Amino acid sequence: MRRVPLRAVVVCGALLVVVSCGWGGQDTDGGGRLPTAPAGVTAAAGSATSVHVMWNRASGEPAIAQYEVYRGTTKVREVPGAQHMVDVTRLKPSTSYAFTVRARDADGRLGPPSERVRATTPASAAADDQPPSRPERPRGKAAGSRAAQLSWGTSTDDRGVASYDLYQGTTKIHSVDGGQTATVVTGLRPGTRYSFTVRARDAADNVSTASEAVRITTAAGSDDGEGTGAGTAPTGFRATTHRADGAYYLDLSWIPPNAGMIDGVITEYQIQLDGQPATSLVWGGTPPRDKATYSFYVGREAGVTQRVRIRAKLPDGTWGGFSAERTVTTGAARP
Incomplete structure (x- = not known):
């Protein structure tokens, strides 16, 4: 072909x-290819002082050892290659930030930067110690063998909900904007039972109690090999x-x-x-x-x-x- x-x-x-x-990494003098630029990068304000950055797995040979997250031209975080999200903290309220992500392989070679994404932190809320209400009516279903679709009811807060945090068991795995009440969780294992909960967060970093748990079992086998279910x-x-x-x-x-x-x-x-x-x-x-x-x-x-x-x-x-x-x-x- x-x-x-x-x-x-x-x-x-x-x-x-x-x-x-x-789209493939460029050849290097030592043979092999540089890691590819991470795709699917998103950035969403989690509070007045934090932004949640998430990306898809990059490819490389040898395997990806770590990811570097940049705010503008400044590297602000490094995470292991198995991790595809991070919360960037200590930011200023009411400020726009630009983020990129780069992958580094096990030989220490750094790939090109991802597409630049932007997020604006909301204004700080003075003397706000009231958490948002608990997200109600969480629902979900498996989307093939490697993903799940989740949704929940809107939380309320006297200053407004800034974001929703998703947990798998006790581990935070994702955040979405406060105006979004559904998402798709990817990178799951086939034929595995999962338990998810949702918490609402306001601009002052007050966090609600967890929603009821949504229990989902992914389909057996592998439907597309890309970490995402055929239901999407x-x-x-x-x-x-x-x-x-x-x-x-x-x-x-x-x-x-x-x-x-x-x-x-x-x-x-x-x-x-x-x-x-x-x-x-x-x-x-x-x-x-x-x-x-x-x-x-x-x-x-x-x-x-x-x-x-x-x-x-x-x-x-x-x-x-x-x-x-x-x-x-x-x-x-x-x-």
């Missing part, structure tokens, strides 16, 4: 298309090609994941060709909810066969599961 070299940034109406062929994958995925003005285009259509359980709208997708990221689609306007379509240039040569699949970036910044994979050949008759 052949990869079509693509490198462009195109704006088409309200749709921003980012195409790249440089686009469905009805179709791929064909057409020729126009001497060039071939790949035509895709799919039904977006059901965002009802994850409290948000899907605005970004990643398309993979032959198992490698090729294109990111970002809707700047109102994204489609019922059916999405997209067509993009893949070259002028007939008879080029490629495997294609797609996945969505969920509202909490993590990647959902991959769609079914389709195989298409330029110049071939449509089925």
